[in-house]
Amino acid sequence: MHQLNVTKRYLSGKMPISRTIAEDLERELFYGKVVVVVENPTAMLSSVRKQWVRMARKVDIERAKTFDSTRLQELAWSAWVLHHTNFTAKPPGDFLEADVTFATADHLLRAAPECRTMVVTYEFKKESLYVITAWMPRHGKVIIYA
Numbered sequence: 001m002h003q004l005n006v007t008k009r010y011l012s013g014k015m016p017i018s019r020t021i022a023e024d025l026e027r028e029l030f031y032g033k034v035v036v037v038v039e040n041p042t043a044m045l046s047s048v049r050k051q052w053v054r055m056a057r058k059v060d061i062e063r064a065k066t067f068d069s070t071r072l073q074e075l076a077w078s079a080w081v082l083h084h085t086n087f088t089a090k091p092p093g094d095f096l097e098a099d100v101t102f103a104t105a106d107h108l109l110r111a112a113p114e115c116r117t118m119v120v121t122y123e124f125k126k127e128s129l130y131v132i133t134a135w136m137p138r139h140g141k142v143i144i145y146a
Contacts, residue, residue: 003138009145017145018047021119022055024143025100029081031141032116033096037132039122041089041102048102049087056082108132120144 011017021036025048028034038044059082063075088098091107096115103113105124114135120142133142 002133002136004133004136004140004142006142006144009143011145016047016051017121018044019051020145021121022048022051024119025052025085026055026078026081028117028141028143029085029099033098033113034100034117034119035092035096035108035113035115036100036102036119037105037108037121038102039104041104041107044121045087045089045102048100052082052085052087105129105132115140117141117143 009020011020021044025034025036036044036048056079059075059079063072063079066072066075085100086098087100087102089102091103092101092111092113094111096113101113101115105128109128109131112132112135114137116137117140118133118136120129133140136142
């Protein structure tokens, strides 16, 4: 797929997919906007946002306990990302307005998003995946959950 880095992730029964996605988002938002391809965008958005708020609280608590200046800077950056990221479940238009967009594959086929990272949570036609990832930059990342 267009010189993209494709990663397959397998879920364990212990951790919910929303938490795994939230952790991936925290890592990948450093590189740019993220699109999450899901069957039910609104439900997944609320579930991931709940995990996101939980992660933000943990970082804030850890930051308050830390005296190490380098660790404090790392936590300050994480806290900033966690508190200033905006999410949407509206179908994207020509440009992505939010940092994280949740959408179905059908919505993304109408307007292929230009994002650095794409997270795919369900199976659909491989041809559709090629079309959806067409506008991603070289060496962009596609995470596929199986």
